[in-house]
Amino acid sequence: MKRKDRPVAGRALPGNESILRQLWRDPMGRAGMIGVGLVILMALLAPWIARFDVAKMNSKAKLAAPGAEFWFGTDHFGRDVFSRIVYGARVSLEVGIVAVGIAAGFGYLLGMIAGFFEGRTETLIMMVMDVIFAFPSILLALFIVSALGTSILNTMIAIGIVNIPVFTRTVRASVKTVKSTDYIANARSIGLKKMKILFRHVTPNVLAPFTVQATLALSGAILTEASMSFLGLGIQPPNPSWGSMLSDARKYMERAPWLVLFPALFIILTILSFNILGDSLRDVLDPKLKL
């Protein structure tokens, strides 16, 4: 146990192959990888999988039940739910990935700066983070979208900003751990520049919590987008996101349950996959992470 407290470059950053192999060996990890893989594949191949134009309306097929022509049925515009689900994977993943990218990027930078400089800079950064954190994420996201205007980019920015503090904290904690260890002092005595040392040694140490955090934040982002759609501040129609499809479908839940069933199913499967993958990743990378 004690041994693990000391960051060892070799363990913290094992070869990619070995991580994947270890994940695959764990049945949960395997399930998560397959699930995430399928969703990504669906998003990438959307133009080839989708059977209809996602915006194409059909007055003769309003609220059609699932069948041979419309596999997942149609909505109140007669649009094909299957095609919208397939393209929705793109939008939902895009929102998740970009939002988490924004959060992770800024979080990494701010965490580094805070951990490195300490003192006033750190206090200031962490205070701003506390302020962001202190605000319920959905309300903060709504606030940001109200200010910037509704668009897919602004939705991503809003969800991104909301998630910055978590990443900042993770990175700062790692920086502090690394700074206190002997080998930083050693490296310093060798004469390496401080900043360089940090980037070189902190990055591998941060990677584990970071990856895990990212998979979790990604599923959180997909859910936040759904809630924002519900409150009328989601992405712009006629682009489908699973969240907006689900929100639009509530009125028709009783008459056309497939409108709720399929987006819900795909949201659940995706989030489940990402979470399971995140869990297993943590077990593989660093079992004592508490995220």
Next chain:
Amino acid sequence: MRDYIIRRLLTLIPILIGVSIAIFVVMQLIPGDVVSGILGIEETPELRAMWEAKLGLDKPLIQQYFSWIGRAVTGDFGESFRTGAPVFPEIMNRFAISAELAILACIIAWIIALPLGILSSLKRNSFIDRIVRVVALLGVSVPNFASATLLILFFSKAFHYYTPVKYVGLFENFGTNMEIMILPAFILGSVMAGSVMRMTRSSMLEVLRQDYIKAVRAKGSPERVTIFRHAFRNSSIPIVTLIGMQIGALMGGTVVIEQIFSIPGLGQFTLTGISQRDFPVVQGCVLFIAFLYVMVNLLVDILYTFIDPRISYS
């Protein structure tokens, strides 16, 4: 300990000032303002001027901010631009409701998650462990507006049941109040349960690996005692942290559920404030939520010293 608390409370001041400035600036940047909401389609330049004068919006921005903050430090959060009602008492009313909902949700989350988390850690990597983890995650995976709508539909169709439509306070009628709150709390709780379960499991796993647990076991103490008195107690710090964070996040974070179930909570108050551009309401709500968040975290830190006597603050 006392010094520590005072020091922590002092950090509140810059946070609250920061939040209040941020909100003020954002409210200026947001398109639309309270006057266009009041006048709607009837807006004319003359009417707009009247209302701006009436609400003090014709004054310079800096002056507007300082006149607000000047009153705020005396505990007066001003009056709603829309109704003219004082903001602070309304925040208090709503806070009581949201707090009740959040606490109930937490209790439900604990009831679901703690036993499952402990079970799952004891049977690590077994079939049961996997099932438990997936089930716990299911709660997190469904957007809560969808599960709420589904439950409402289900209860109305299957049992001809709808939660009481008229809100009554906890102290007016305990039974009815519980009946109103239980379904929304259950939905929120099932979402929280996932992360509580995950945290319980990993904390337990870590503690169970420790040498002293092995020692206790070797001593021959019953497994139940080992798990609850030793392992669980020692793994409860991160769990308490998480619960603290979640209660904080639930303040206002319950807005979707509040809206669907018509619960007059803090989240809806803030949301209405934002959509009506009712600056005093938004400012008051946000500051209060920020204050609460800091307090809950402080409380959590103090709680640590009770759970683990080794922790002390100087």
Next chain:
Amino acid sequence: MKKLFAVLLAMMMLLALTPLSLAEENVLRYGVDADAAGGFDPHTISAVASMRMIGQMYNTLVDVDENLNVIPELAVSWEQPDDTTYIFHLAKGVKFHSGRTMTAQDVKYSFERILDPATGALGNSSSYAGDIDTVEALDDETVKITLKNINAPFLANLSSSYCSIVDRDVVEKNGGSLLLADGGTGPYTLGEWVPDNSITVKAFPDYFDEAGKATFDAIEFYVLTDASARLAALRTGAVDLIVADTAMLDLVENDDSIQTISYQSRNYTGLFLNVNRAPFDNPLVRQAINLALNREEIIDFAFNGKALVSGFVPASLGHWAVDVTENEYYTQNLEKARQLMAEAGYANGFETEIIVGLLDSIRDTGLVVEQQLGEIGIKVNVQDVERGQYLDAWNGHNFDIMVCQNGAGSDPSRAVAFFFKTGSSANIQDYSNARVDELCELAVATTDTAKREEYYKEAINIILNDCIVAIVASPQEYFLASTALQGFAPSASNANNFSGVTLTR
């Protein structure tokens, strides 16, 4: 842990023991889609959701019936010595909710309050009471109002809640605001408002008009923003009446315990084009847009078929309306539309933005229009914006195309002049046509209905043929109610008319 379980168990038992809350004796429980916004001051509140309660709490001098005839309310009769003078004879024994008897002085005070700039009253415009010069109380029961100029629809406009008669004492006691107070004479008084949950109005026993007296001990309005939650509440008997969404109508078709009630609104939904921006400054483009629309299809998709093809003066305005189906731009003709686009120099189309928001039917209209305009090469980006941004676009006249749902009022002075006269505050397109302006002025300056109709019809046709708007439909409004509810007959003039309504439980 054990204690926790014990507490929880106790809670559950209490829950089980609480008897299901029985409906109170004679209370109408009404599930509405939005909370009262801002409060209940009849002079300063424009929110439709608040009007539901204001309508029960306040009276106006006169009312307008379904056929747009002016009928007595607080004034039993009136005469017009000349075109700018009105003398109203007030009903006897009208009591304010405070118990005080209403006199001509109160009527005078109410209009003074509306005209006082400090009030910021919505009725302070020539669409309502803005043209009033003086108000005199001739005696306790007679009021004389003189106008600055002839204003033909003045009498009808007095039926607006913006012209409600209010209790001076209550206004003054509440610092000049009636937002959270009740200074009315109506059949119900304001009870409790639990924001985001419910509003209660209680019967006022001393209401002056026997026929209009409260039939319920109270009306409880429940804020159920979610349409499916409203339907569930109605089905389970938690409420007796709900504001319906057209999407739920066929779900209750075979339900014997639920009745459907509807009326044809005086609202219309359609496209407003920014005539000062290219390419919408080109009449050919505007004509092409009108010809590209298939209005029946929009009604089918966005209104579930529950709307009438309409112009900006809907058929529910009776003789004022123009039959738009005869208008050449109301029948879809894609070929001609494409030809006009080519003529205008847009053979390959163009890209534009359409702003939608506020209502599902507005959003859905925008989405169908996006598809339909795509047929003639116009690439439309739908901008579904939040309320504040929507109002900003409206007030700032900042849009390419905006989908709006407007109320046509009860007189074309609203439907035509308010939206299309040069410089009018609601002329968001900054449309300016000298002849239309002239006709609007002529029509207000005469009280000869036949003449007015002639003027307005000419103006309507000019605007229609200028194609500056592409109005689609006038929606029907729906309610669902328990079959126990009897006598509820909403109309465009009074959608929440509960006089004579009963529940037979």
